[in-house]
Amino acid sequence: MRSRYTAFVTGNVPYLNRTAPAHPIRHLSSMRRRWLGLEILSSEMRQTEGWVAFRARYIEDNVLTVHTEKSYFQCLGGNWQYVSGEPDFHQWSIARNETCPCGSGKKFKRCCAT
Numbered sequence: 001m002r003s004r005y006t007a008f009v010t011g012n013v014p015y016l017n018r019t020a021p022a023h024p025i026r027h028l029s030s031m032r033r034r035w036l037g038l039e040i041l042s043s044e045m046r047q048t049e050g051w052v053a054f055r056a057r058y059i060e061d062n063v064l065t066v067h068t069e070k071s072y073f074q075c076l077g078g079n080w081q082y083v084s085g086e087p088d089f090h091q092w093s094i095a096r097n098e099t100c101p102c103g104s105g106k107k108f109k110r111c112c113a114t
């Protein structure tokens, strides 16, 4: 899960496709995102399957998105693969004079605003 988050942040499409062959992507439309972090809320691993609940936050086009999901993984031939998940997105517009949600302590307009 953490390695897939890193692949989303760095735009590593081959890695994303290798670890989720059922969900191929051609390119990331999300390279303008400013990722704010990943929290693992819970995880449960068995021999060949696992579940990871996570929360990821990012800013894109002056909107803060909180993506919460419980993802299902299977281990096939020694490789963990993302199979499915039920994502839940909450979004807020960020006011220009608000403190930036990235944690810098600066006003949004002087920080991550576009």
Ligand SMILES: [Zn+2]
Binding pocket: 100, 101, 102, 103, 104, 108, 111, 112, 113
């Ligand atoms: Zn910021």
